[in-house]
Amino acid sequence: MELLKERFKAKADAANAEIKDLLKEHGTKKIGEVSLAQVYQGMRGITGLVSETSLLDAQEGIRFRGYSIPELQEKLPKAKDGNEPLPEGLFYLMLMDELPNEEQVEFVTSTLQRRSHVPNHVFDMIDALPLTSHPMTMFVTGVMALQTESVFSREYAKGMNKKDYWHATFEDVLNLIARLPRIAAYIYRRKYKNSDHIHPDGMLDWAGNFAHMLGYESEDFKELMRLYMTIHADHEGGNVSAHTTHLVGSALSDPYLSFAAGMNGLAGPLHGLANQEVIKWIYEMQQELGTDLPAREEIAEYTKKTLAAGKVVPGYGHAVLRKTDPRFTAQMEFGKKHMPQDKLCRTVWNIYEMVPPILQSLGKIKNPWPNVDAHSGALLVHYGLVEYEFYTVLFGVSRALGVLASLCWDRALGLPLERPKSVTTKSVKLWLEGKEEIWD
Numbered sequence: 001m002e003l004l005k006e007r008f009k010a011k012a013d014a015a016n017a018e019i020k021d022l023l024k025e026h027g028t029k030k031i032g033e034v035s036l037a038q039v040y041q042g043m044r045g046i047t048g049l050v051s052e053t054s055l056l057d058a059q060e061g062i063r064f065r066g067y068s069i070p071e072l073q074e075k076l077p078k079a080k081d082g083n084e085p086l087p088e089g090l091f092y093l094m095l096m097d098e099l100p101n102e103e104q105v106e107f108v109t110s111t112l113q114r115r116s117h118v119p120n121h122v123f124d125m126i127d128a129l130p131l132t133s134h135p136m137t138m139f140v141t142g143v144m145a146l147q148t149e150s151v152f153s154r155e156y157a158k159g160m161n162k163k164d165y166w167h168a169t170f171e172d173v174l175n176l177i178a179r180l181p182r183i184a185a186y187i188y189r190r191k192y193k194n195s196d197h198i199h200p201d202g203m204l205d206w207a208g209n210f211a212h213m214l215g216y217e218s219e220d221f222k223e224l225m226r227l228y229m230t231i232h233a234d235h236e237g238g239n240v241s242a243h244t245t246h247l248v249g250s251a252l253s254d255p256y257l258s259f260a261a262g263m264n265g266l267a268g269p270l271h272g273l274a275n276q277e278v279i280k281w282i283y284e285m286q287q288e289l290g291t292d293l294p295a296r297e298e299i300a301e302y303t304k305k306t307l308a309a310g311k312v313v314p315g316y317g318h319a320v321l322r323k324t325d326p327r328f329t330a331q332m333e334f335g336k337k338h339m340p341q342d343k344l345c346r347t348v349w350n351i352y353e354m355v356p357p358i359l360q361s362l363g364k365i366k367n368p369w370p371n372v373d374a375h376s377g378a379l380l381v382h383y384g385l386v387e388y389e390f391y392t393v394l395f396g397v398s399r400a401l402g403v404l405a406s407l408c409w410d411r412a413l414g415l416p417l418e419r420p421k422s423v424t425t426k427s428v429k430l431w432l433e434g435k436e437e438i439w440d
């Protein structure tokens with residue numbers, strides 16, 4: 001671990017020097033313009049953040065430190081006899097900006113294993129919530145309870161030198177990532193399996209052990225978890241969960257507080273909760289039509305009905321992407337390989353044929369194509385993980401890898417408190433009338 005930290009510190013020092021020079025020479029260069037519409041419409045397209053771990057291209061999709069998902073599937077180390085990348089390897093890549101070899105990934109796996117103990121009061125806090133609570137509420141509660149373990153907040157209270165922020169953050173980040181699968185699996189077994197909990201298996205990789213603790217032992221499911229945990233990990237800095245984690249972290253809130261805040265954002269239906277909404281929508285369609293394999297025309301009619309009721313079609317559209325999400329494609333390929341006859345997957349593929357032209361015909365939707373959430377639930381249902389309210393927790397465990405690697409960089413680069421300017425409509429009107437210069 002010390003070796004990993006030393007190498008991270010060396011990289012961070014080099015990056016700091018580079019950014020200092022960059023800003024000295026180019027700091028006054030304009031990176032874009034902001035229109036009034038952007039100010040009112042969710043700041044779409046405004047470049048205003050640095051997030052080192054990944055970059056999203058509207059046409060090509062996500063690249064993690066320059067690598068696309070198919071490239072990661074090819075280049076990242078895999079479990080023995082496995083085909084999917086180990087998410088620990090992606091974490092290493094995002095953190096260290098270099099592809100890990102097998103030994104380096106094994107080191108991350110064993111570091112996480114050693115740090116995975118969850119204190120009892122975390123389980124007590126989760127147990128205090130009614131069983132009817134949403135799994136994301138339980139998840140955030142568990143993370144908040146775990147904040148008692150924060151090295152950052154303890155060291156800060158002692159008067160930590162700002163040069164050491166990165167070091168305390170690094171410790172918290174590894175501890176938190178190590179413990180999240182245990183917390184998530186505890187929630188799943190408590191809510192859906194009569195609190196019949198399963199002990200961790202110290203011989204398994206991070207995602208394989210997570211699958212085991214959830215109660216799914218097949219190799220195929222473990223492979224799905226490795227893929228799932230890899231592709232959901234990061235989507236550059238502006239999405240709600242990443243941005244919130246970064247924003248709250250910018251106040252020097254410790255990684256537990258920052259991540260919990262990000263997870264509250266992931267729990268929204270326009271973001272991570274869309275994965276449960278997709279399966280719920282398909283189940284409701286099946287029920288209404290009385291079939292578990294609706295015909296394409298029936299899907300089209302149901303889609304139009306959903307839109308006419310003033311609802312969104314979950315799993316479709318994106319604030320940045322303008323093509324089919326490569327995370328959707330990766331999951332579709334997994335489905336075609338492992339379960340080509342599965343009726344729910346076939347329905348997802350039929351929806352993919354029928355929905356985009358309908359959304360496009362409305363004329364207002366910028367991206368009619370599926371996002372990551374359009375497919376994930378169908379794969380989980382195939383292996384028996386049918387409790388769709390739990391799906392966003394899986395997303396959250398994966399998202400920790402990206403947003404927490406980013407938080408290490410935030411602290412290592414000394415990124416300051418985030419504080420953009422806001423305006424009131426009254427001040428905008430005065431500005432338009434030339435009576436007030438509100439931006440000076």
Ligand code: HAX
Pocket residue numbers: 239269270271272273274307311312313314315316317318319320364365366367371372373
């Ligand atoms: N179904 C119906 N209407 C949709 C739509 C969809 N799937 N996607 C966009 N629209 C509507 C918007 O609601 C908006 O309508 P109004 O003008 O009446 O307000 C209009 O089309 C323009 O929206 P946009 O500019 O194309 O999209 P946004 O950047 O505003 O929103 C969203 C992006 C992802 C929030 C949006 O596409 C959506 O609500 N999709 C469904 C929910 C979903 O799948 N969310 C998950 C996104 C990926 C993710 O974060 N995963 O975690």
